[in-house]
Amino acid sequence: MDDAAFESALNELRTDRVRGASELARRCLDLLARSAQTVPADENSELIGVLMRRCDRLTAARPSMAPIQNLLAAWKSSLSRLGGLSLPALRSAAADLAWEGVRQSELAIVKVMDNAARCIGSDKTVITHSLSSTVLGVFERLKDRNTHAIVTESRPLKEGYILARQLSEWGISTQLITDAQLGLFAAQADLALLGADSLLPDGSLVNKVGSYLLALAARDADVPLYVCSESFKHREEGMAALELEEMEAGELGMPNLPGVRVRNLYFDVTPAALIDRWIDETGVHDTVAPSARTRP
Numbered sequence: 001m002d003d004a005a006f007e008s009a010l011n012e013l014r015t016d017r018v019r020g021a022s023e024l025a026r027r028c029l030d031l032l033a034r035s036a037q038t039v040p041a042d043e044n045s046e047l048i049g050v051l052m053r054r055c056d057r058l059t060a061a062r063p064s065m066a067p068i069q070n071l072l073a074a075w076k077s078s079l080s081r082l083g084g085l086s087l088p089a090l091r092s093a094a095a096d097l098a099w100e101g102v103r104q105s106e107l108a109i110v111k112v113m114d115n116a117a118r119c120i121g122s123d124k125t126v127i128t129h130s131l132s133s134t135v136l137g138v139f140e141r142l143k144d145r146n147t148h149a150i151v152t153e154s155r156p157l158k159e160g161y162i163l164a165r166q167l168s169e170w171g172i173s174t175q176l177i178t179d180a181q182l183g184l185f186a187a188q189a190d191l192a193l194l195g196a197d198s199l200l201p202d203g204s205l206v207n208k209v210g211s212y213l214l215a216l217a218a219r220d221a222d223v224p225l226y227v228c229s230e231s232f233k234h235r236e237e238g239m240a241a242l243e244l245e246e247m248e249a250g251e252l253g254m255p256n257l258p259g260v261r262v263r264n265l266y267f268d269v270t271p272a273a274l275i276d277r278w279i280d281e282t283g284v285h286d287t288v289a290p291s292a293r294t295r296p
Helices: 003-015 021-038 044-061 066-079 087-120 133-142 160-169 179-188 211-220
Strands: 125-128 148-152 173-177 191-194 205-208 225-228 267-270 277-280 283-286
Touching: 003 021, 003 044, 021 044, 021 066, 021 087, 021 133, 044 066, 044 087, 066 087, 087 133, 087 191, 087 225, 087 277, 087 283, 125 133, 125 179, 125 211, 133 160, 133 191, 133 225, 148 160, 148 179, 160 173, 173 179, 179 211, 191 211, 205 211, 211 225, 211 267
Parallel strands: 125 148, 125 191, 148 173, 191 225, 225 277
Antiparallel strands: 205 267, 277 283
């Protein structure tokens, strides 16, 4: 992968508004694997230098998404220990390490989906927000269990439409609502279900903006909130300060007006106190800060 192809892929990563954090993390690992195989280099130090720099740039591209930071940090640490190999062997080993990270991510997600579907069971109405590949997989497992869904548009790009379309294809009875109607519809659900972009050390959730509003509406309606995500979405103590990404104001469709500043933050933080259950690849856990649990 030459510099031009990498820059194009990096720009796609920055501007992606549909795929979730885990999908984008696996995309980053794939880019690093392809870079390891093809980037021009005459010696190990040159190759490792290029790969390290590309890894850092991918990590910085989506600062709100812990899986990118965690999975790429693990790959980078392993890469630094490969310097004693021949150049061809180094290329192969670096690529294999990236693809092993992809494989581990995919295995974890399957376990999360299975655990969540088992926890939710049959005959439930589930309200959700945004488009999470993990939540989508849970719904697929629930499609023959008399499941009903309430799905928000998830503005500004309305990725909830994609979720509603897929649920329709699976025959899941679905109500599509605007984000502003969360307070009206939360009480109709048996539970609220969210994915995660990051999980903070104190147990708080970083997810698509509007998740906090769903959590507040669910709590007021006495509806439990479940969060399903892989354990590598935890942000550990000592990581860089959380940055909530802000996207182009033009996505809101508002014309420029004197004295009006249009804001388009894409993520918000839901306090741990509003979350009833965490579901990850190890099982179902009652509310507790992730840092207080023993993780594999």
